[in-house]
Amino acid sequence: MSSTCVTLPVLIEFEPGQFRREAWGRVERLSHRGGTLATLAPIVPDERLRLSFQLWGQSFRDIPCVAVEAEKDADGYFQAEIAFQDEADRRRLAKLLWDILSR
Amino acid sequence: MAASNAAGVSSAGVLLAGGGAEQRREWALLLGEWGHGVRQASDLKSALEMLAQERPKVLVWVSEEPEDDQKESAALREIVASCPLLPVIMAPARRDASRALELLRMGAWEVLPWPQSQTAIKAAVSRAIRFEGTSLSIAPPPHEPSNRAVLWGLAAVALAGLLLGALSVRRAQLRREAIRRAGAHWDIPYSHPSSLAFDDGGFWVSDWYTRTLNFQRKPELSLARVVPLPRETPIGIGFGGGFLFTSDTRGRIVRHMKDAGFTPLGVYRQEAYGTVGIAYDGLFLWTVTKHTLYKRILDADLSVVESWPYSGQKAASLTFDGESLWSLDAGAGELIRHRLDRPGEAAARIALPEYKAGDYEPVGLAWDGSRFWTVAARKTDGGAGAPRARIFRHAVIEGQVR
Incomplete structure (x- = not known):
């Protein structure tokens, strides 16, 4: 099993109707279904987001996801449990994670 | 900017660098009101000088102008290096x-959104101060066979019955065993490893550039602790007799207590220039330089009992597996086994395929009780984002596991 020792920087875009500028954060736990996102940008439960990131040389762009849970931690960071919405994205990520873990 | 409250007061040091004098004054006031000890550096050069003297818990780089991208990148690159x-x-x-x-991909811990709010500054600094190294945790996805695969699977089961099932189980067992025995590697977040030692469920890696000992905990090899060795530039480390022994670039071997900070207990008087490997066999302390293997006793001088010319091309490290000494030959990319009764001879040579391509220079060797591990630094640049250093777990060698 192989592992990098950094968290994953992600670009966060919000629903167009929210008129919010794009933000950024880090995914600290990642699976093909979703993960834990930490960011300074306020996120509320059920909020719909689009994430873009690069993992192991592959680009993932505008991945639709929903914040299943979200809360502000003691430091003031927003911690959100996110779930990826698109089955095609999930399958692509699953394949990549298998590749990473089996290296 | 006015301070909000003093909750979570910390005396931890923040090094505030870049920006204009007035900007830094405002930031320093704000951070000070939150209880952070603040030092200021007007530019990159003074920031690097301060970092060499005393390590803060966090560095905040303030940009003065919106067009400061180049200056920002250069500063970040230098500080991270x-x-x-x-x-x-x-x-x-x-x-x-x-x-x-x-900037995050270049190694910034956080980038504050402009205009910087007190809430964001406070949150980022507060979280960064508690930072002790983290890793991206990846959960393995379950196998999700396609419909076609399911149909084929069902058909196969129907046709072949229990016998085929039994064969599949055996095959899976063999595959799991093959994976268990295979080698693997982990990228590490520092660039200048110099030695490796196993102790207490993980690996200690010395980094000569940052003068630190870094604990990578098994099984994920996540970075769990960093211990600074401000007075040494470590090039060899080894545990033995309840102590940690380190060798440095000044030719010293230092004995450390195995406490949280590896308190130095003493420096041996006998000089040992170029000691890159240290191993303890329960009675003698063995050290190796590039071309010589030494057997020492643990007296006040760490006296040399005997020495032998090294039986490989270029020794890089040494370890003891409970029966034999093993050295890492960086010149040939091999492990060499040395019997304790005839240490000058190579009792066995085992090539490490991980070093065949020549991308990495092996610098440290450790034995964890069942197999060999090495740490290596990248020889070539490898391009942006390429790992600079790596820990390798080597495939099980026949007869190795007792």
């Missing part, structure tokens, strides 16, 4: 998400 584990918070003078992501 100098102190790879120091959280660096960038405070650019404009809001650009793509640029923020670029």
Whole structure:
């Protein structure tokens, strides 16, 4: 099993109707279904987001996801449990994670 | 900017660098009111000088102008190269998400959105101060066979019955065993490893550039602790007799207590220039330089009992597996076994395929009770984002596991 020792920087875009500028954060736990996102940008439960990131040389762009849970931690960071919405994205990520873990 | 409250007061040091004098004064006041000890550096050069003298818990780089991208990048690159584990918070003078992501990928710990609010500054500094190294945790996805695969599977089961099932189980067992026995590697977040030693469920890696000992905990090899060795530039480490022994570039071997900070207990008087490997067999302390193997007793001088010319091309490290000494020959990319009764001879040579391509220079060797591990630094640049250093777990060698 192989592992990098950094968290994953992600670009966060919000629903167009929210008129919010794009933000950024880090995914600290990642699976093909979703993960834990930490960011300074306020996120509320059920909020719909689009994430873009690069993992192991592959680009993932505008991945639709929903914040299943979200809360502000003691430091003031927003911690959100996110779930990826698109089955095609999930399958692509699953394949990549298998590749990473089996290296 | 006015301070909000003093909750979570900390005396931890923040090094505030870049920006204009007035800007830094405002930031320092704010951070000071939150209880952070603040030192200031007007530019990159003075920031690097301060970092060499005393390590803060966080560095905040403030940009003065929105067009400071080049200066920002240069500063971040230098600081990360100098102190790879120091959280660096960038405070650019404009809001650009793509640029923020670029800085994060370059190694910034956080990029504050412009205009910087007190809430964001406080949150980032507070979180960064508690930073002790983290890893991206990846959960393995379950196998999700396609419908076609399911149909084929069902048909196969129907046709072949229990016999085929039994064969499949055996095959899976063999595959799992093959994976268990295979080699693997982990990238590490510092760039200048010099030695490796196993102790207490993980590996200690010395980094000569940052003068630190870094504990990578098994099984994920996540970075769990960093211990500075401010007075040494470690090039060899080894545990034995309840102590940690280190060798440094000044030719000293230092004995350390195995406490939280590896308190130095004494420096041996006998000089040992170029000691790159240290191993303890329960009675003698063995050391190796590039071309010579030494057997020492643990007296006040660490006296040499005997020495032998090294039986490989270029020794890089040494370890003891409970029966034999093993050295890492960086010249040939091999492990060499040395019997304790005839240490000058190579009792066995085992090539390490991981070093065949020549991308990595092996610098440290350790034995964890069942197999060999090495740490290596990348020889070539490898391009942006390429790992600079790596820990290898080597495939099980026949007859190795007793």
